[in-house]
Amino acid sequence: MLKDFLKQTSNKYIGMKQVYQHIHHQGPLTKPQLMELTKMKQTTITRYLEELAELQLIKFSKYDASTGGRPPAMFEIQPSGGFIIGVDLSRIHTEIVLFDLLFTPIEQCSFPMTKQHTPQVTIGQIVDQIQIIIKKHNISNQQLLGIGLGTVGPIDRENGTIINPRYFHAPGWEEVAIVKALQEHFALRIRIDNGANTAVLGEYKRMKAAKEQTILYCISGRGLRCGVLHQGQIIQNKIGDASAFGEMILHAASPVNMEHNQTLSQFISLETLKEKVNQQLDRGEIDSSEELLQRLNEGDPFVKEVVLESAYYYGIGIANMINIISPDRIILNSPILKVFPAYYEKVVETAKAYIYRLDRHPGNFEMGSEDENAVSLGAAVMVFNSFFE
Template structure:
């Protein structure tokens, strides 16, 4: 029924959409609070509330404390009224997430991205995974509001095409991912950089919609999403990797990404392997094998590997401070496998950044690691799809 709410454009349906959007943002919320936030008469609001309840889109979640007389009803969205699909498509793994209208996780599945995962194979797996998740969780496709995709840029949002860099498999030069998904599922599909959708998730999780957030995802590259007063700061080319191109060493012209990416760590580790200071079990290890070895040895406390990683953390902190000095975020979130494995790496990044932040009397951002309970990019892609439908 939510598609009917979105499909019609009469003043009545527009009013219902406005009420639904506010309930979704503020839930649970009383009728009195809705009246304060909306420019409509009480009789009109009551009519819209009744219609939304009849459509099964909202419910009375509970009742607030009474100051005398009947306690006021607290309105909330009906979670199972519809579902949203979110995709996090990255260089290392791809996750498909389904959430309900409260953005609570209904289903999720992840598959790795290897040198064999070309665009045709990846898109085929995406279609299979979505179809399987819908069937296993008894979700009818007509109850799906849309699909959000958070991925690696550069990308063209209007054309629905991604032009990513750094995938280990060939063929990722120009991929019309939106058209592929739209033709298969006949749903609205929305494309955004994954770092931005992750920042949207963080805003949702904190329930502070007007905060400024810097969300950094480091791995084979560096992607940074920025919310300014709760709104995505979109670059025209959809490239969140540009932050990694800042020059850190003027003499050599080396960039931030060249100091902190997995490519850098793997190259450094391979030199130690060649000299015999580090040893891997594989005969001819590829880059992914070496990376997994680095992560495992870091977890085990290998001093040589830790020195490589902590040296990288210093440069990350310098680059992070530069971003903070320009963007002035209130919240800084770091997402990386290195952070999950090594608290020393995380602490070195933060300590270094704090040493280079200017005007600490005026800006003291809160640093935090990424939420590890869900895939922030995938859930954020669901949020992005919802906002796009209700814009």
């Protein structure tokens, strides 16, 4: 079984795990490609491949294009060798996804985060849904590698605690020991990180990116969360808060009125946009972020004007991040993007106008997709990667 194999720590298994990991991230791969990646001898690679195949952890995939002589065989991961649960816990919804070892979604479900979704209610629903999925697919504890959580911060990763996030509809989201609560129901490896961090890890895995690439992933909505990945590793801050980018000050007040500083999040959050629209509407007020998005989707000219103005400030904030980080890829994800593509265009246009040395560090802008399970995918990848640390 894969779980037993991944727990082995002898030198023999360290080498086999290295081969397995390369096939997992970049496969299908040929024997010569694995020799180049691992710097191992052909006899060693051959022995490891035979043992991995005997354990049913890899399989023969196809033959690579021949340059003369017998075409080289290619090897890939056996996707049914194990499973991982990825959870995306946000202020808007919670999503639970079962992935196979190629991180293909096998089953997924979600529920909205309402005023009734206190930590106790939310954790209860997560437990129930995971148990339903496991039973439906007849997955044993030995087959399930673990559960990954991508959630709102700040968090204490070491103790598995959500500390004191803002903007949840329900009360009680302070010092929530969510990992401990889940471990009372599942004797599994459980890992937690900010949703923006797991999202950028998910994108890295999805595109099989080169390790040298730096990726910036931004999720905006009720706030702003950003994840950065460099050299295949998430860049984490000590306080476990991916919302720190949103605290970037875009408008500084005088030294005697510092409380009037305006941050990037204050310019672009759905709550701020709703309040700004309501201040100037001469008709019924907008009651929720969902109604704001609906008005935007229907083409309300005033709502569009307010949102496009915020896109300008978002672009400036993104440019500041790019000037410091110099990412190769910049991925933007927001419910606004789904209903108003002009918002994305304005953000990118503004960012490019403020990027220092755009000619040297242009970066590739991309729009994230809600259908890609980036947060839950990255949470599952986090669990998988933990076996190789």
